[in-house]
Amino acid sequence: MSLPRIFVTLLFVAGVMACNHNDSSASGSGNNDPAPRDLVNRDIAAFKNNSALSTSITSYDQSNKGVFTKVFGGTSDSAILDYFNTRIHYFYTASELKKMTISPSRFRNSSWSSDDSPSDDSDSKSDVVVGASNIGMALWLMGLLDGVTVVINAEGKDLTVDSSRFGLMEIGPGYMLTEHTKSGRAFTIPAAYRQAILLHEARHSDCTGGISNADLAILRNTTSMKSMQANYKNKKCGHMHSICSGGDYAGLPGCDDIPWGAYAVQLVYLKAAYGSTSGLDNLIMRAGIIDTASRLQFDADDMFAGKFGDPDMSSSGLRQP
Numbered sequence: 001m002s003l004p005r006i007f008v009t010l011l012f013v014a015g016v017m018a019c020n021h022n023d024s025s026a027s028g029s030g031n032n033d034p035a036p037r038d039l040v041n042r043d044i045a046a047f048k049n050n051s052a053l054s055t056s057i058t059s060y061d062q063s064n065k066g067v068f069t070k071v072f073g074g075t076s077d078s079a080i081l082d083y084f085n086t087r088i089h090y091f092y093t094a095s096e097l098k099k100m101t102i103s104p105s106r107f108r109n110s111s112w113s114s115d116d117s118p119s120d121d122s123d124s125k126s127d128v129v130v131g132a133s134n135i136g137m138a139l140w141l142m143g144l145l146d147g148v149t150v151v152i153n154a155e156g157k158d159l160t161v162d163s164s165r166f167g168l169m170e171i172g173p174g175y176m177l178t179e180h181t182k183s184g185r186a187f188t189i190p191a192a193y194r195q196a197i198l199l200h201e202a203r204h205s206d207c208t209g210g211i212s213n214a215d216l217a218i219l220r221n222t223t224s225m226k227s228m229q230a231n232y233k234n235k236k237c238g239h240m241h242s243i244c245s246g247g248d249y250a251g252l253p254g255c256d257d258i259p260w261g262a263y264a265v266q267l268v269y270l271k272a273a274y275g276s277t278s279g280l281d282n283l284i285m286r287a288g289i290i291d292t293a294s295r296l297q298f299d300a301d302d303m304f305a306g307k308f309g310d311p312d313m314s315s316s317g318l319r320q321p
């Protein structure tokens with residue numbers, strides 16, 4: 001099944017990081033890394049009882065007008081976990097998802113999210129990999145567009161996709177513990193870098209401001225991703241990505257045109273957690289901050305200065321009119 005690719009985290013792995021992700025099996029990147037779901041669980045657990053992380057986040061929040069609290073509802077580990085657990089409930093790799101039944105098995109109104117050219121296919125761009133993807137948001141929206149209730153049979157249970165916060169995340173091949181330099185040397189990615197991906201994906205579960213029948217009609221009448229990007233205005237529902245106009249991700253849906261979207265949330269977390277890391281971890285976090293900031297195709301300083309208002313972290317469904 002082809003699902004919209006605009007609720008994903010794209011990661012650039014060229015430069016210091018060479019690509020070692022051709023194997024997208026469930027066993028990780030082909031080394032001794034834990035299985036992807038175990039790694040996600042480990043990263044979620046690492047939010048808890050981490051005094052260096054907590055100190056760093058509190059200090060960041062205090063010196064940045066409480067922006068962390070505005071996004072995540074607080075600086076404590078329980079606030080961050082509440083934010084995450086409200087929005088993400090299930091996570092699987094692509095190969096695990098393939099074993100599940102999704103009903104319906106295809107959607108009629110899907111051309112709005114189809115790629116215009118082969119170059120839009122991030123999987124075929126060797127330097128860019130998917131870190132994770134919010135499949136739940138995509139399925140909820142596809143269900144609304146087709147006027148059907150989407151049901152997933154996962155591990156013997158029928159799960160109804162009844163809201164944008166259904167919270168099903170696909171763990172991508174870029175979600176990994178161990179990365180390799182171009183010379184082949186292995187190094188470890190810090191947990192905070194991946195935690196930022198989890199919090200990014202969680203943001204895609206928010207249909208902020210709701211979605212109207214008029215919005216759905218526009219999407220049904222849209223025949224390509226390019227045309228969607230030009231004509232569809234309600235990107236806050238799902239915090240849909242925009243096509244990057246330049247840089248490493250040019251032509252890919254790896255940027256945000258609206259404030260307080262998934263990359264902004266990711267950036268706030270990376271900046272807040274940065275102070276808890278040292279050595280190589282610190283450099284990787286810095287690279288992540290620069291990379292994530294480059295995805296914001298508006299003035300991020302204006303956003304942090306409050307010129308677009310505080311982040312609206314609410315979510316609703318279909319609204320009238």
Ligand SMILES: [Zn+2]
Nearest residue numbers: 007008009262
């Ligand atoms: Zn995303």
